[in-house]
Amino acid sequence: VTPLPKSILIVDDDPVALIVAQAALSKAGFDVSIARDGEDGLRQCRARCFDLVMLDVEMPGLSGHEVCATLRREFGELLPIVMVTGMDDVQSVDAAFLAGATDFISKPIRLALLGHRVRYLLRSAQIALDLKAAEDRISKLAYFDSLTGLPNRAHFLQHLTSALEYSEQNARHTALLCIDLDNFKRINDTLGHSAGDALLRMMASRLREAVRASDLIGHASLVAAADENLSRVGGDEFMVVLPMITEANQAGVVAQRIIRTITQPMRLGQHEVLVTPSIGIAIHPTDGADHEALIKNADLAMYFAKRQSPGTFAFYFAEMNAGGLKRLTVEEKLRGAIAKGELSLQFQPQFDLGSGLVCGMEALLRWTNDELGVVPPSEFIPVAEESGLMLPIGEWVLRTACAQAMAWRAENLPIARVAVNVSGLQLAQRGFAKLVRTVLVESGLPPQLLELEITESVVMQNEVWTAQVLKDLKEIGVDIAIDDFGTGYSSFARLREFPIDRLKIDRTFVQRVHNDGDDRAIASAIISMARTLKLEVVAEGVEDIGQLMALQEQRCALAQGFLLSRPLAAEDARLLLRRLADNAGGTRTQRLKRLIG
C-alpha cells in the first residue's frame, strides 16, 4: 500500500505564482490545493486537514501573517506553515516568525528546489509529530491507570484543582464523590487477583457509564472533559468530580445512580458476585476550601457511609471531622502504644478523712504519643473499647499497677491498696478472674491490696453475668468498688446482691455537695444508704475546702481529688508516701493541714 500523498495548500493572490508553485509541487508528488486569498485559505483549512500550508505575505484582504496567526491558533503548533516572502524583506520574515510560521521561502521561488524544500519541512514536521505522540504516550502512562484506562491519582489531583478554580470563578459548587467498593478485598482474596482485576475493569466501565449520564447537570464546556471527572485513585477507590453544580442534591442524584449501576450482579468466571459501593460526598467550598480538605472530608464521609451501612452514600458534615478522623488516627496510633512504651500510670491518692492518711492509690492510665501528644483517656478509652485494644491495654494496666504496689511495699511505704479500673469488656472476657489471679501470683501482691473499680453502668448492663464474675473475683480476695456511682440509676436493693466493698460517688454530686438543694440531698442520701449497706464511700473529685467540709459533715470516710492531691507520676507518689510515713505523728487535723497546705 502506497501512503497517501501529503496534501499542501498554497495561498497566493498572484495567479502566476499559484500556477507555478502548484505545478512544481504536483510534479514533486504532492496533493496540491490552491486558494486565491486569505479568507479562501482559512475556509479550505477548516474544511479539510492539510499537511502543510504555503502562504504569500502580501495579499489583499487578510495578509499572510494574519492567516498564519489564525491557523496557528486553530490548528496548534504542529501544522507546518511556510511563508513566501520578498527576497529582501527582513521585516516580513520577522513578522512571519512572530505570527508562528514554521519556515519561509523567499521569492522568486527556486522551482527546481521547491519540492525538496517542502519534503524537508514535512520530515521535520513528522519528527515533531512523532515526538508529540511519544509525549502523549508518556503522559498517558504517567497520568492514567493502566488497568482501567481511567485517570490516576496524579491526573485526578490536577483535574480537581482546575475544576475547583473554574467553578469558583463561575460562582458554582464542585462536588467530590469518594467511592470505595465494599467487598472488593474479600473477592480479590477468594477468587484471585486476575478476577479482582476483571472486576475493577468492569466497575470502571460501569462508573464511566453512570458518570457520563450525569454530565447533563454539568456545564456544557466541561462535558468534553467528562472522562477526566472519573479517576481511579487507589486499589478499589475511585473519585468523581462534579464541577459547576448549583446544589448539593445534584451530587446525591449521581451517587444514587452510581450505587444503582454498581450494585448489579456480575459474572466472574463461574462465580456470580455482587459488589456494593460506599460513597462519601464533600461539596466545595462549604466542606473544604482546597482540594486537600475536600478529599479528606469526602473520604471521611465515605468511611461513615460504609460503617453506617455499606452500599449507601453520605454527605460530609463537620462533626465527622471532630470525632471520626481523630478516632481513626487514635486507633492507628494506639495499636503500637504498648510496644512503644507510650502508656504509663499515674496514681491519685485516696485519703481517709478520719485519720488524714493515704488509704489507697487509684492507678490512672496515661498515653503520650509522639504525634498526638498527651491524649486524654476520655478520647482513647472509647476507641480502645471499640477496636478490641482494651483487653491487652487493661491487662497491661493490671500488671503494671500490681508491680508498682509491690515495689512500694518492698520499701515499707504505707500503702493500703492500689485501685485499678476494669472496663466492661474486660469483665465480659472469659477467664478475667483467672487473669487477675495469675497477675497477683506473678507480682506477689496480696489480693486484699488490689481493688478493682467497675463503673455502675457496666454492673447494671448485665447483672447476672456481672454478679457471677464479681463473685469469682471476690473469692480471690480482691476488693471491689463501684465507680461513678449515682449516674447509673441502680437501685440500692439490687446493689445488695453484689459482693462489693466500696462506692465511689461520682464527681458531679461531690462538686455540688455544699450547694443547697437536690444535689446536696442526693449526696447525703447516697452516703447514708451506703452506710446502711455497710459499704465504704469514697468521694471523687474533691476540689475545694467547702466540698471537703460538707463531706465530713455527711460523715463520708474517704475522699480523693485535686484539693488533696492531683494524680502523681509513680516517683512523685512514692515521695508522697514517704513523706506521710515520716510525718505520721500529730493530730488528724494537723496531718490533713500538712497535706493540703
Add this chain to the structure above:
Amino acid sequence: VVSDAGCDWWRGLSVGATADAIDSSTLDALRSVDPSGGATLVPAVLRVFLESADANLHAVQEAFRARDSAQLSRAAHAMTSSCGNIGANTLARLYKGIEIASREGRVEAAHPLIAELTREHLRVVIRIREILGDAA
C-alpha cells in the same frame, strides 16, 4: 539608478535593452517541473501573466501619477513577483526598483524607472506572444 538592497538574485543578469525580455532558463525551469512533461505549463503560465499584465501596469502608472506611495509599492511588489516567475527579469528589476523607492517614501526617485516601464512591458508582451505563437 536602481537601489540594489542586497537582492543578489538580480546579480549576473543582463541589464538594458540588449538583454532578453524573457530569460529562457526560467522557462526551462518551469518546463522541468511541468507535471505534463513540459508542453503545457509554460504557455499556461504566460497566458495567466498576459491576462493581468496590462491592468497591473496601468495600476502602477496610476499610483505614481497620484503619488500614492502605499498603493504604488503594493502594485509594484505584485508585478515584481509575477515577472520573476516567468523570467521577465529586466521588467521585474524595474518593478522592484519602483517598489523599493516607493516603500522608502522616495516616490520621485521612481520617475526614471516608470519612464522605462512601458517600453520594457511591451518588449515582454511581444516576446510572450512570440513564444505562445511558437508553441501553438
